[in-house]
Amino acid sequence: MVANPSDISPENLPAHLKKLLDNLEKNIWYKKLGDTYQGLNEVLGEKYPRAQTLMRGPGDMAGALLGHEKSIGMMIDPANKELMMQILDLCSEIYIKTVKMQLDKGGSFRGGYCNIFGIWAPEYNVRSQEDEASLVSPKMYDEYLLPYHIKEVAGYDYSTFHMHSGYVMTTYNWRALAQKGNIGSFEVAMDPNGPTTEKLLPSLMEMNSIKPIVIDSCTAEQVRVIEEHIAEFPGAVLHRDLGIARDSFENRKR
Numbered sequence: 001m002v003a004n005p006s007d008i009s010p011e012n013l014p015a016h017l018k019k020l021l022d023n024l025e026k027n028i029w030y031k032k033l034g035d036t037y038q039g040l041n042e043v044l045g046e047k048y049p050r051a052q053t054l055m056r057g058p059g060d061m062a063g064a065l066l067g068h069e070k071s072i073g074m075m076i077d078p079a080n081k082e083l084m085m086q087i088l089d090l091c092s093e094i095y096i097k098t099v100k101m102q103l104d105k106g107g108s109f110r111g112g113y114c115n116i117f118g119i120w121a122p123e124y125n126v127r128s129q130e131d132e133a134s135l136v137s138p139k140m141y142d143e144y145l146l147p148y149h150i151k152e153v154a155g156y157d158y159s160t161f162h163m164h165s166g167y168v169m170t171t172y173n174w175r176a177l178a179q180k181g182n183i184g185s186f187e188v189a190m191d192p193n194g195p196t197t198e199k200l201l202p203s204l205m206e207m208n209s210i211k212p213i214v215i216d217s218c219t220a221e222q223v224r225v226i227e228e229h230i231a232e233f234p235g236a237v238l239h240r241d242l243g244i245a246r247d248s249f250e251n252r253k254r
Contacts, residue, residue: 005067010074010083013065017090024097033098037105049114050106052099052126058091058148059132065091072135075144084144092148096155099126115160117187117214117238123157127187133171134164141171150181158184160214166194169203178210187214190222197225205233212236218243 008016024030033053040050056064062084063071074080103113103124113125130149133141153159163172165188177183186207190197197217207213212235217223223241230239 003064005070006065008065010066010070010080010087014083014086014090017087017094021090021093021097024094024101030098030101034101034105037102041105041107045107046110049109049118049120050102051114051116052102052106054116055095055099055128057128057130057132057145058088058095058152059130059136059145061091061095062087063132063135068132068135071132075136075140088144088148089151092151095128095152100124100155113158115158117160117240119160119185119214119238121158121184125158126153126156127160127162128152129162130172131164133167136171138171138173142173142176146173146176149177153177153181153183160185160187162187162189164188164194165190165200168200168207169195174207175210183211185212185214187216189216190218190226192219197222201225201229208233208235208237210235212238214238214240216240216242 006013020027037050044050059071065071065087066074071084074084103126109120112120112122114120115125115127117127119125128149130145133145136145149161153161159182161174161177161183163174163186168174168188174186178186188200188204188207190200204213204215213233215226215237217226217239220243223239223243226239230237
């Protein structure tokens with residue numbers, strides 16, 4: 001999640017990314033990832049499902065390549081808009097192709113595919129995200145990142161978009177993503193800081209009136225509030241208590 005910026009100058013990145021995209025099958029890390037999924041398929045077969053590995057959004061990828069301060073600075077400067085759009089577009093193309101490879105190599109599970117939330121679907125089933133949204137304004141998100149989120153989920157039959165609760169009420173334009181894209185569901189990771197669960201409830205319920213939702217709680221208070229109001233949600237809800245998993249892990253370490 002933390003990378004040293006590339007030593008390739010920003011103006012040369014589109015050509016580099018285009019060459020990478022056109023020759024992904026020859027890239028050693030791409031091949032290693034594919035071999036890993038092929039091996040998992042051969043060993044696990046129909047016994048255990050496979051899902052794509054955790055992959056970053058186009059803004060996350062651009063931030064890793066350029067350095068996050070430089071990436072955001074380039075978005076702020078209108079003179080860099082065309083260049084940034086080229087970089088983001090190529091990053092999204094690499095994402096789409098890499099996810100498809102993983103699903104193909106990993107193979108289907110009982111006639112379909114699972115995502116990392118354990119949700120099964122009869123066709124390609126992916127998870128996308130954009131943590132870089134925490135560094136941009138709502139206007140910048142709509143201008144630079146939303147178009148490529150729509151593009152990424154358009155490449156697949158079923159998709160879940162991961163968000164952090166601190167930005168659900170501000171930056172993430174999930175309404176436009178649902179309206180303009182073919183997003184299948186939303187997942188909200190309930191951060192321990194930021195808006196309280198009570199303040200988030202109206203947004204979560206509105207979101208759920210549009211699409212199914214996965215809510216990942218990480219504190220006992222979050223779990224309590226969500227469970228108290230779970231019957232009020234208008235659509236399908238999967239509520240996961242991640243605090244239980246975290247506490248179990250801490251106990252095992254001790």
